[in-house]
Amino acid sequence: MILAPQMMSDNDDRSNDDGDVGLALKTRPKTKRPPLYKVMLLNDDYTPMEFVVLVLERFFGIGHAHATEIMLTVHKKGLAVVGVFPFEIAETKVQQVMEFARRHQHPLQCTMEKE
Numbered sequence: 001m002i003l004a005p006q007m008m009s010d011n012d013d014r015s016n017d018d019g020d021v022g023l024a025l026k027t028r029p030k031t032k033r034p035p036l037y038k039v040m041l042l043n044d045d046y047t048p049m050e051f052v053v054l055v056l057e058r059f060f061g062i063g064h065a066h067a068t069e070i071m072l073t074v075h076k077k078g079l080a081v082v083g084v085f086p087f088e089i090a091e092t093k094v095q096q097v098m099e100f101a102r103r104h105q106h107p108l109q110c111t112m113e114k115e
């Protein structure tokens, strides 16, 4: 039904005549980002440097030169963050690295923690 102007309710900009009696609040649409997790490699005395570089290239998509720098940071400092991901991706990276190291009988450790 089309109403004459004098029969319309005193709407403000956000209301309508759809029967919704909800309380109008100033809200942003919910766009909460997922929590992020740091994935770290730990140093050890036995895993070959080239193997660690290969891990960084293969599982983290890092180029050879940067992978070498990160590997040397782990070697010198004891650990380094190699990537930051949502939980399930971080968990998969850790599993992939740990399985790859195990298969090659290297003691390389990869862990994650909430950022």
Ligand code: TYC
Binding pocket: 041, 042, 043, 044, 045, 046, 047, 048, 049, 052, 071, 072, 074, 075, 108, 109
């Ligand atoms: N410290 C190892 C070596 O001297 C190299 C290494 C680097 C091992 C990084 C683990 O996450 C690591 N062969």
